[in-house]
Amino acid sequence: MPSRASLAALLNDPDVASAVTGRLRGAGSGVGNDTLRHWLYDAIRANVPELQLAVLRFVPTLAGLYMCCAVSWKLLVGFEAVLLALYAHAAAQRGGTGKAETVSLLNLANPSPYHDTKVPPKAKPAELDIAVLSPPLEPHSIMRATRRACIAGAILELYQGKLSLMPISSKMDFSEFCPRLPPATDAIAVVEKWRRVPLSWELFQPVVRIVAHCLLGPSRSDELKAQVARAAECLYWRATETMDAPALLATRSLMRLSQMVEEPIPEPSFSSAIENMAELGP
Template identity: 35%
Template sequence: MHSWWESVSKARSRIHALAAILPSSSAEALSALADSDRPALSLLSSPAAYSAVSSSLQGSASDPLCHWLYDTFLSSDPHLRLLVLSFLPLLSALYLSRIHHHFDPSSLAGFEAVLLAIYAAETKSRAGKPLLVTIPDLSQPSIYHAPLRKPSSSVDRPSSVGVLSPPLEPHVAMKSTKRATIVGTALHCYYAQISQMPSWSKLEFCRFAAGWAGQDCPCRSELDHRDETAIANGHGAIGSSEIEIEEEILQPVLRILGHCLLGPLNPQEVKDAASSAVRSLYARASHDLVPQAILATRSLIQLDNRTREAAKAGANSSSNSNTPTKPKKPEILLVSK
């Protein structure tokens, strides 16, 4: 009971601190959220609170909102940390865009402090170990094969292991050579909590991914409509306003988009936004000739198309089964005497 009340008190304190920073028009609504039984989660699911924060976020070293995000993430409460991570799509989008347009570094120090805090926490939790994934070996029988036991003469082959992320090195400053690693690690932390993120945060992430890709040419729909003219004319020159695609950021972006696109509990609005973002990334990868991105985005687009076709077919069959049919007249057989 004590730990629960301590968590609630800490969350209410942080919400009141946020209300003191934001314009007075938003303070009353935030105060109402602080009085709920689960204040941190109430703030997390509030689109009005997100709108107030997004319109006031500046990113400089003196930005009180960045200070609030930084201090809130340093708390040990998991709900408060989740709240900070929910703003990561907005923060990352603003930060990468301003870096690309050569903003004054001092105007980005607040963003960098929050990103470094998230990176430091993840570095500590990994304890110098890489993130690994076991790759299935199709030559080996699975648990569904019969017989379940392998022959005694068989030799166990070592399983293939892939490295999702190498061991993280501690960083206390945002260097240009490590920026992609730090931002990508922060996005990985977002992905680790993706099932608890509200819809508005996922929508913001899809907008971030689409803006990051920066490609709206006809070839983005070449997997939907086999228009040879669009395919031939779509591959033009890349504009100078587009942000560079880096693999450290691309990997978590694709994982998050995959969840937004195919997660069964996501609202249709999130799925549609993810569908558009994936197609923009596919077009950008096709222009930049990035094989990994082309394969991944192409697979996501094909899965999206199949899912939508299956849903459409299911809806049609359901409507047909519910349509009342005219009763048939009984057949009359004429028998000659």
């Protein structure tokens, strides 16, 4: 068994990443007897965190390739086995029950403790509103077409949880395979339209969170921020097709954040303040 240091090195090794990504994008990738598929499947099922993290590094390529192939009705059994193993791992990370991830929101019907109210408060305060960040993960042994987006979304949420540990190259792969719509003026828009991944809400939420993390994260890569900003713009145009209000609001906010990243606020200068203080001195 390799040492944990060597396993951890797999995550950031550019040669390994290039070789694995090239194999995944190859013509014979994803078939049932693919040796790389067997390695990925066994690695994610192994109880070795460093090895599982190395597999998560290739989630953008795996999920992107599979979803694009699913649109063209070219289903790959090998990819399905790996994705189902990742889905089972995501359910196990939630305590083995796959329960929903929720957050409590303040109910504005309750009186504020910082302000006096003219109307006497009710005897029983209103309950907190519960927002569902991620739906429950039901067990799945096969990849059904009706649950494909839900399974891919849960895997992307698992990837998002480890995003701070992922190398820049993995985030670049994600922005490349991010579901997008070319502009109407693009010459290849009509040709590429059939290859677009159906952007359901289960898949849309983790995609937006990952894009936002890449935009506002600590990475100093200008190339990454430029490519992710392009992905945010494409997501916005995808949302305009469906006219989904929450999707439009989220993607429009992403676009404005990307503009703020391109034009950062200058740091304040204290030289003039020091000069003014000197003039006020005795």
